[in-house]
Amino acid sequence: MKPTLLILAAGMASRYGSMKQIDGFGPNGETIIDYSIYDAIKAGFGKVIFIIKEEFVDNFKTIFEPKLKGKIEVDYVFQNFDLTKFGIQEEIYREKPWGTAHAILSAKNTIKEPFCVINADDFYGFDAFQKMANFLTNDVNDQTFCMVGYEIGKTLSEFGSVSRGVCQVNADGNLSEIVERTKVYNGEEGIVYEENDHKYPLQSNTRVSMNFWGFTPSVFNITEELFRTFALENKANPKAEFFIPLVAETLIKTKKANFRVIPTSSKWFGVTYKEDKPVVQNSIDKLIQEEVYPENLWS
Template identity: 75%
Template sequence: MKPTLLILAAGMASRYGSMKQIDGFGPNGETIIDYSIYDAIKAGFGKVVFIIKEEFVDNFKAIFEPKLTGKIETDYVFQNFDLKQFGIEEEIYREKPWGTAHAILSARKVIKEPFCVINADDYYGFDAFKKMVDFLNNEATDSNYSIVGYQIGKTLSDFGSVSRGVCKTNAAGYLEEITERTQVYKKGDGIVYEENGVEYPLEFNTPVSMNFWGFTPAVFKLTEDLFKVFALENKDKPKAEFFIPLIGENLVKTNTASFKVIPTDNQWFGVTYKEDKPFVQNSIDQLVKDGTYPENLWNN
């Protein structure tokens, strides 16, 4: 059975100012998701599942179904606030969704095969999809997962600081810990992160998570158990978020599962800020000129 691609597309883009998940960047208005799915099909994925808000389902289907019919199986799941599905009877007030790790629980009833999770608004490159498929087909077990590690120097914006999950690995290339650095930016010819007003340097090739994770369906039960604890512990923190790195951190610390850090030297790019859009468009134009992608992605 071919692996599944799970795309996180339910979040709203507060800093970007609009729904960047379905904004057009390619020569014919292709979204970043289009390029991810194109690479995923080429790499050997068999199904794509979109995590979206229910009110956007018609929008997404209108955009993607005409392109994908006959090329890859599709499904749609919705992230919602209902805690009773997890056995939590207590009413908990929220100002925002519960986060990316909670979002993947939305897919637990439709994914029965090894799968990977990506962000809708990030460009990852074919190399990452191919390496992930190889891992999911040949190495993934219920206690051996993975994460694609990008070189931090190839993931930054020219228009402001970014958050990056900095990965520390052991000699065998497995994750020891992942630390969220919330203020990472270029400074001169170098890279720094800021903490409590102090700047610390980072090497260009430091591996970071861009939310490209590989799992088996066993992770759903593990995540659900962790989420129940998280929700009750944070019931008085309406902005607290349950992120995927928290799963990785917990499973590694408790020796429940290991995470192979799969290195890629692909250039990552994304649209954190509105000002990033021309750079992304130019980057895609260059990839088309280089022959990485056809000019008309789906009509070839």
């Protein structure tokens, strides 16, 4: 059974200033998602599912279905504020969705095969998709999940600090800890992160998570149970978010699952800031010149 690609596209882009999930970056208006799906098809994925807000479904269908018809199966699931489906009867006020781990629960009744999760606005590179497809086809099981680990030096923006999940990897190649560093940038002294007004160095080859995770469907029941607890504990905190690394850390600490860290040499790029757009466009142009991608992706 071919693995499925699950794309997180429900979040609005506050720092970027517009709906960057469907902004054009390629020479023919291709989105970053287009390149991810192209790489996923090439790597052997059989289905793509978009996690979106329901009001955007027509936009996504118009943009993606004509170009993907006959190439890969396409489906949509909606992230919303309905907590009753998780057994929570209490009404909890929220202005924004609950986060990435809550988002993947939207696909619980849709996915029956091994799958991976990616962000809509991140460019991951073919090497990462190929390695993920191999893992999901040959190695994944209900106690062995994975994440793709990028070198932090290949994931930074020129236009401001970024948040990165900094990973500790044990001797077996498994994730032992992931710590969110919310202010990482390239300073005069090299790559640093700031915390409590202090700067701490990071080696350029330090592995970080760019939210590229691989699972079996068994993760849904585990995540749902954790989310029920999280939502009730944070009902008075409308900004609390339930992220995938929280699930990963819980599974590691309780020894319910390991997370293999799959190293990639790919250079990540994305659009954290509006100023990142021409950098992404130039990077894509260069890959086209190197014949990594055709100029017209879907012709």
